[in-house]
Amino acid sequence: MSGAARSILARALPRSSAVTSAAAGARRNLATSSIVRRPLPAGGDRVNPVSPFPESAGVNEAEKYAAVRLPLTDYGSYIVSCLPKHIQQFSVVKDELTLYVAPSSVVPTLTFLRDHTQCQFRSLVDVSGVDFPTRSQRFEIVYHLLSIKYNARIRVKTYADEVTPVPSATAVYRAADWYEREVYDLFGVFFLGHPDLRRILTDYGFEGHPLRKDFPLTGYSEVRYDEEKKRVVSEPLQLTQAFRNFEANSPWEQVGEGQSYKPKEYTLTPPKPEKGDKL
Numbered sequence: 001m002s003g004a005a006r007s008i009l010a011r012a013l014p015r016s017s018a019v020t021s022a023a024a025g026a027r028r029n030l031a032t033s034s035i036v037r038r039p040l041p042a043g044g045d046r047v048n049p050v051s052p053f054p055e056s057a058g059v060n061e062a063e064k065y066a067a068v069r070l071p072l073t074d075y076g077s078y079i080v081s082c083l084p085k086h087i088q089q090f091s092v093v094k095d096e097l098t099l100y101v102a103p104s105s106v107v108p109t110l111t112f113l114r115d116h117t118q119c120q121f122r123s124l125v126d127v128s129g130v131d132f133p134t135r136s137q138r139f140e141i142v143y144h145l146l147s148i149k150y151n152a153r154i155r156v157k158t159y160a161d162e163v164t165p166v167p168s169a170t171a172v173y174r175a176a177d178w179y180e181r182e183v184y185d186l187f188g189v190f191f192l193g194h195p196d197l198r199r200i201l202t203d204y205g206f207e208g209h210p211l212r213k214d215f216p217l218t219g220y221s222e223v224r225y226d227e228e229k230k231r232v233v234s235e236p237l238q239l240t241q242a243f244r245n246f247e248a249n250s251p252w253e254q255v256g257e258g259q260s261y262k263p264k265e266y267t268l269t270p271p272k273p274e275k276g277d278k279l
Helices: 003-036 066-082 103-115 176-187
Strands: 087-093 096-101 123-131 139-147 152-160 221-226 231-236
Touching (some): 066 096, 066 103, 096 103, 103 139, 103 152
Antiparallel strands (some): 087 096, 139 152
16 A cells, blocks of 8 residues: 555544544434434323323312212202201212211201102111210211112211210111111110110120220130130130230331420339349
8 A cells, every 4th residue: 555545544534433423423312312202102091291191190089079069069058958957067078968967966867868859868878986085075976878769878977975875766767776786886875765775796795895996906805615614715804004005117117206295294204113123
């Protein structure tokens, strides 16, 4: 190869490498732009066309039940106008209407909801109870009604405590017989005028009411089969303390127990060990 050819080749090599690197960069930019400008999959669940995410953002609960809430509010106002003496207030949550009454107004309210032309709630679906220990009237009694004619449901709530009875609804709905027995068995709420108010789910001689918040998880007695006596025996449990605080934290909990803001004057000092005790 002559000297002129070598000089031409030397001048051409840097230029070819620059062209090669520029072409590689253009390919990278083209690949990146193709990823960014990739069209989103078409579908009916795409809500926001500007969002790069194909998943739906969900439906707002307030907008979902907006069409139902206004008629239920008008209907609740109509019932209150018909029974201003008995209904204390009403609420509409999602598509559910709830009436709040005093214990003395349970029977008149249920009778109105059963017999009125615009109600026709002739089916009692369930009677349940809820325990709120921090309230003065700790028990909340809930009546679930169904109108087959209008395909509608309504809920009636009242309140009670450990000693104040609630008027029985068995004269209005015959199905309330066993439902009220369940509430009495599990919560200890008394129903005045019930034809046969006794336990229905727990065993004979059962102590306490299992669905109360202050009822221990293990109960007060243990039922087992005694091999020596050849029969089932019931024995009381030995509880080491009246109330046990069960911790539900997992071993992988990232948050500690936190700080205690109790004033020092309310903090009990640990007792001093006696002379005979070993430290």
